[in-house]
Amino acid sequence: MAGLSTRHLLGIKDLNPADIQLIFETADNFKTVLNRPIKKVPSLRDVTIANIFFENSTRTRLSFELAERRLSADTINFAASSSSVSKGETLIDTVNNILAMKVDMVVMRHPYAGAGIFLSKHVKAQIVNAGDGAHEHPTQALLDAFSIREKLGDVAGKKVVIVGDILHSRVALSNILCLKHLGAEVMVCGPTTLIPKYIGSLGVKVEHNLVKALNWCDVANMLRIQLERQDIKYFPSLREYTMLYGLNKQILDSLDKEIIVMHPGPINRGVEITSDVADSKQSIILDQVENGVAIRMAALFLLAGQNP
Amino acid sequence: MPKSTHTMQNPTLLDGQKFQITLQRLCRQLIENHNDFSESVLIGIQPRGIYLAKRIAEELRKILPGKTILQGDLDITFYRDDFRRRESQLVPNQTKIDFIIEGKKVVMMDDVLWTGRTIRAAMDALQAFGRPEKIELLTLVDRRYSRHIPVSADYVGIEVDSIASQKVVVSWKETDGEDKIVLLSDVK
DSSP, X not given: OOOOSOSSBOOGGGOOHHHHHHHHHXXXXXXXXXXXXXXXXXXXTTOEEEEEESSOOSHXXXXXXXXXXXXXXXXXXXXXXXXXXXXXXXXXXXXXHHHTTTOOEEEEEEXXXXXXXXXXXXXXXXXXEEEETTTBOHHHXXXXXXXXXXXXXXXXXXXXXXXXXXXXXXXXXXXHHHHHHTTOEEEEESOGGGSOTXXXXXXXXXXXXXHHHHHHOSEEEEOOXXXXXXXXXXXXXXXXXXXXXXXXXXXXXXXXXXXXXXXXXXXXXTTTBOHHHXXXXXXXXXXXXXXXXXXXXXXXXXXXXXXX | OOOOOOOSSSOEEEEHHHHHHHHHHHHHHHHHHHTTSTTEXXXXXXXXXXXXXXXXXXXXXXXXXXXXXXXXXXXXXXXXXXXXSSSSOOOOOOOBOOSOOTTSEEEEEEEEESSSHXXXXXXXXHHTTOXXXXXXXXXXEEETTOOSSSOOOSEEEEEEOOOTTOEEEEEOHXXXXXXXXXXXXXXX
16 A cells, blocks of 8 residues: 655645545554553664754644654654754754764754755655644644544534634644645634735635634634734734633533534633633543644654655 | 465465365364363454454354354554565554453464564564463464464464465455465566
8 A cells, every 4th residue: 555645744735635544544543552551562663753842842742752652763852942053053954963863753843934844855864844833733733633533523524613823823724734635614713913814725714703603613723822923913902812712611502503622732721712611521622632642653653664 | 284286377275165164174173272262362463364363253153152252353564573674655454452362362363374474573462452371373374484483373274385476365255255265476
């Protein structure tokens, strides 16, 4: 059987629907591995992976690291804050120095869009993008779609609304591309200032009224307001944002059907989503985290399996 | 035991009633060692060993009515020793073991025993489910004198002398329309 069509995992943009299906089917198998008494397989015992994070992360870094260890890979971790990057070393030099220590794969998060693509053209190792600026976050989109598939049986034909800061969100772009590949209908919802002007060209609907959007959808993916990426004020106050775009129990209960609530984390409780919604039975936020390990194991396994 | 003495291009090694008799003999040999299977389980190795395990389980249920015959599927993809050493991508199959193997006698089954590497990987994979009291191996076809590692089967359907360029293919009524073992020559 054919493998992935790409040597790196830089973005959903480079994947075709067959790649995504292959990753899902492989992740199904890893999910059963994760439920065994011994949750580890020896597949990647001769592979060394460097996790290079130029930007903070809790979930993604832990999830990648756990996935790598469950596959028996050797891992090294690197955080930019405690490295020679602060001494003026370039990205290529940093990575080539790490590769000189015989590293096969690099999992990288970087604040600049396209950093992973740039690196893949200049170094030998396989690159996995763990988030590049406001561009893509492919494994997050894969685990989101995988979680929808697990909950609803299929992604095709389902209606998914992504609510919040679409402009600064790599999760939004990767999710849109992934969900469209799998045949879902996608809508984005948020204040005009946080919806990119040409988002319609991706084939998504735009709605500025949260209640209308929620009435339309089967699944609502609530994004975090990324204050750290916002250089100017895009809305008057967080309080106003919460009033207009925050999801609370009253809104959820007023809908005529039970929708599924997702969040890529970290949650700002009381801003984009209230605690009673985040912890409700309609929320699959912790399933997303659980599935993240299986999805990342699948992606790493399929990439590493390509003849080196 | 019947042996391959044919010289045709792609001789059939076993089919029809003889195939049935061989399966029946394997079942009787299993019963000899495992009595009513209350402390034993059958594990078929993916992808092709699961058909053998399912058929043996089915036959045992006919011979031992009312007894519970536990049978599972084991995928060894993640435990193979040729990962990253082959041209084509390895794609995993499903593992389905819905029972406890700790302390049980496990009979692993694969349709063809050749280099023995699959069996090594399968024993590795099985460890993830606990510590069985004993592991045995049943194979429908033993390609003799071709082992890469010291593995031998406890129960053998037929023994075949073959060369590396040949391939032994087992077909099953359920999936291929006919129970049959064929020796293919010069497989690339």
